[in-house]
Amino acid sequence: MSIALSDEHEELAASLRKWAASLDALDAVRAAEGDADARFDTVWTAVEEMGVASIAVPESTGGGGGSLLDQAVALEACAYELVPGGLLGAAVGAIVTGRPGRHAVQAHPGGVLWDGGTAGVAPGVIGIDLSARHAATGEGVVLDESGRRTAVTLGAAEASGIARWCLDTAVEYAKVREQFGRPIGSFQAIKHLCAEMLETAEAVTAAAWDAACAADGDEEQWAFAVDVALATCFSGAVEVAKSCIQVLGGIGFTYEHDAHFYLRRAVSLRGLVGSGDEAAARLTAAAVAGVRRRVDVDLGGLDEPLRHDVRATAERIAALPEEERRAALVECGYQTPHWPAPYGLGADPVTQVVIDQELGRAGVTRPDLVIAGWAVPTILQHGTDAQRERFVRPSLLGDLTWCQLFSEPGSGSDLASLRTRATRVEGGWSLKGQKVWSSVAERADWAICLARTDAEVPQHKGITYFLVDMRSEGIDVRPLREITGEALFNEVFLDDVFVPDDCVVAEPGDGWRLARTTLANERVAMASARLGKSVERAVELAAAGLDPAGSARVGHAVALATVCGLLGVRTTLRALGGHGPGAESSVAKLLGVRSRQTSSALVVDLQGDAVATVGAIERDTPGISADVWEMLNTRCLSIAGGTTQILRNVAGERILGLPR
Template sequence: MSHVSIALTPEQQQLETAVARFAARHAPVDATREQLEALAAGTLPPWWADLVDNGFHAVHLPESVGGQDGGLADMACVLEAAGAALLSGPLLTTAVAGAVAASLPGCPAADTLLKEIAAGTPAVVVAAEHAQLRGCRDEHGWRLTGTSGLTPGLCSAQRLVVPFADETGARLWVVLDAATVEVESRRGTDLTTDLGILRLHDHAVPGAATLTGLDADRVSATTVAFTAATAAGITQWCVDAVTEHLCTREQFGKPIGTFQALQHKAAMLLVNSALATAAAWDAVRALSAPDPDQHRLTACSAAVMAVMPVPGLVLEALTMLGAIGFTWEHDLHLYWRRATSLAASVGPVARWTRALGELSSSATRDVTVDLGVSDADFRARVADVLDQALTVSDKGFGRQGDYPEFSVGARRELLADAGLIAPHWPAPWGCDATVRQQLIVDEEFGKRDLVRPSVGIAEWILPSLIAAGSAELQQRFIPATLRGDLAWCQLFSEPGAGSDLAALSTRAVRIEGGWRINGHKIWTSLAHRADFGALLARTDPDAPKHRGIGYFILDMRSPGVESRQITQSSGRAEFNEVFLTDVFVPDDALLGEPGAGWQLAINTMAHERVAISGYVNIDRMGALRELVRTSPDPDPVLHAIGEIDAYTNALKALGVRETLRLLDGQAPGPASSIAKVATNVMLRRAAELTLGLTGPLALESDSRPPVVAPYLDLPAELIGGGTTEIQLNIIAQMILGLPRK
């Protein structure tokens, strides 16, 4: 499996596997093809009773009504697996109806509906935005007139949850027995699901059928979340299908998966699939939150990131499969049709981007992880230190720069001595904090509005020093760096190597007592201010490309070290090229063995990528938010803000998911590489939208709010930590397993 799944826990993974096996046994796609006409007419698939016996349709319903007593996330896993397997019929619509009814405890009509659904009765919820139904009271309840609009799953449903407006314009919901109404069947885009329109004229509905207290926004959020889970399954099928094809299809005597263009397209498909999965998962997760704004925020994001783009992603998969994917015999067109239908059922996309743009002015996605009451003693110790920190102050900025996180003085020393600047590091520099404890530290800083100190670039370097440096080196460098007394730089990139780091040519020749180093480094951030640098140099020119590389700690004041600042297009000069001429580095400044530097460098870059993916937490829309307040036509700006926020929320969800995986004791996944690529896409899109909408503000380099200044600094973020293209190579070869040349 090369895709990213909604399932996080082993139990959820087993649930998805069980659904996939059920589909393979009872509903293979070949069998579904034979049933297309019957499915379009609303006939239940022949395996429906077996699915009900397994309880898959009622995983999320209370045990008291006959359900499995699982959570909404468990149902999302079922729907994701069903989407990947092209499981036909009314599973999605019935799952939505069950979740909607379960949100109304104490409502008799909802309780009855839940019992019926758990027993196997298929159901559907008519979308409020599509329905045009009005109701008038009579002595027994309501009389309804109007139409439902096009509704997937309407013909196969036996219970219909229908919205209508009463005489005052208020929206109410009732449950209808499909046997008492007529439904007009329509030919649907999705060949595996029926489509119909309900038309009512003075139809009598008993008052007891009213779903009291049902909220239209809750219905919409639930529908989008479950639809997104199904769509995520489709993207995952595409990733797996494309990966298999690229590994087996040959042209010019080799697998086409060796072609870099196809590797990059496949890697981007995985990135977009991962974002869709994260957005769908987050929308489902938010339904358990008490704040309705969180429901709406995540529903908007899921619609934009996990439902609306999926037809295009399937089409992208088709282009990689080639002409074979464009044939009726290939299954892809069935997935394509379903993806198109799902997107149409919640569209248009402008509805969601505008709504999210409006919401973002007053609400943000809460990505806090509930840590419960565990590690209470650790939390108490952290709280005590931070309370003490509030009573003292720093004296000014340190060596790393003039930002609050680089302040030095009594407060920083107190936090450093307590191990709270880098709590995940081992004692005595950190406190050996687990993932959960690191989150506790973050929470406690946040509660006090305390700026958490940073060691800057050293955050990427010192873990290698901890892993491979001598006790003397560790004691010399780590405490002083934590106090802010030392600044660092990273001497990796070279003019002739670019992103191909292993092709470096800087030479380190062993001499008495150490090494003589000659070479040329470039794009070295803050080298002109650094006291020390992490330096890669080739110690064995005859060794294979990724071997024979040493990882050195270089004193930037050593004879033969010359730094020249590089002025960027923005006018700033934060980068440097560094010339090394017969520079002596003592033996004890070599970390590990002379040829072990490559793995240490990989570890450093992994820390760098994680740090750079944190750019998602920086607000990129200051100019757009100001424009909303001042523009006579804010509508295009709201759409732009909504688009960027949807992408940002999906990225945040990706990070939260990885955190939860680590909390569960699982090994790190591919999130850092995926997040780096996705962050670059988001940064470029945000810049394009800002430039396109702010107009004359971009004429002035120092405009307020700033437009051009952050745009001209954008390359540093896009290139730092490895270009997008290099990350796509990593994703294609290391995650998808596509063949190397």
């Protein structure tokens, strides 16, 4: 995905990319090799005619009258084609002066330097970026804080364009380049490398987008968003460019291939905008002071017909005693508004967002459905009327607790290889096998269970989806102690457990399809302003004082957690625009796992040698004991629900289109 989310911005980006491609920009860069005075005049004439650098300049002074986000979309598109000649400097200078012109920006110990005029564009020095010329002397004026933020924001947009080109180039090459008789993209190592590039590119894009969006709002929020971008985008673009060359192999190391020009631009941008570690340290200070990124969504007036009634309902629920709120949420459909009536409202994305906003405003928190949140949608979509009547409402009310019996000792991510058997008996089925990693199985009322009902067909076609009464004879639940010392999971042994026919969901053999079910009307939600448990704990430790290196580490954790939230916001905005989920929704889990694991490890690391003498490790004991528990417990996140490695395979194949 690109910075552009709206139809208007997508059209702008597509138009400018097509135009930029027609300039044959890299031909101009190659032709100017060794020419320190090259101004790329032919390209620049086209840039001026298109008004690309002055999109955010007021119309009254000859500009396009657009926003900083409009300008960011344009610069990302042009960076994708590596338009030369200082477009970034021209755009920043035009915004600073309020009029179109050809300006330059450059690195300076005092901050980002602006030349203040039109003369310093080609001062005679060829740097690492062969598509630009930068001054060797610090002549000019250092941008004020608003100008610095503008430069970082638009530089981040260029970084996003670079990362996008590098990702696309690597993926396309991996699809067609063959080694050992197969496309290299079918090899897991290449697939994972491309998926990691996708993760980083999505993070870069989300942070760049948010910095541009925040410019029209609160100054404190813009400063925070810009520092997230500075801590994320520029090193991210460098890493994606490096990985692109790695995927390309020897051809990527040649001067003839374009990849090195993108790496050069990324490295130059990173040097231009300032230190990512310093930005991270500022994020830590801001977080300690209570600042969090809050993204306001403009619903375009579509919320106005809904807002009054939703607010009244939310306030009515908030006025109830705590023990009565769950039933009230279920009764009015606010517990699961995206589910179809009568269990939800079949709510569209706008309605879902309004309900979330008003419940949050009223201080009402929805109960977590846990495994019921996976089981009930399958019953809703594929079950019988009797099954829906029997299970849905009691599950919503919390009267039924569910567990999941999917994974087996020999079938983790490779779920299709499961060995639990279901044999036909009078009136139903007899299940025999072993399940593992089943949380709350020791107290669950019911389980969703996959078992093999046909061994004569391909693995994924012979699986059936069962609803199992956990009080049935033949079920043996054994606690499974984890690395935390606790037993959150269980092994479950099924010894000729009878399941009646009315507890089969859909038809025998449909289990694989059902296991992947989500409701067509997906849940839409805005991200919380909180940074996550361990990142908030790291901020708490930072408040007590850290050295500069420690402060930077906390700030990078703040930046990553913020980006994870931004991915969710972008997914919601796509839904509000009538589009299906993009790459953000798939990448969010991978980056979210990384955020939780690295931040929990950081919290422990920040406490130094105290970790060696910690006593009993308990999650409910404040301080380092709970911190160590959290660090150990989060190790499961890259395993549960599909390992990170398997999810990267899926991302590589389903999002990037790499071959199996």
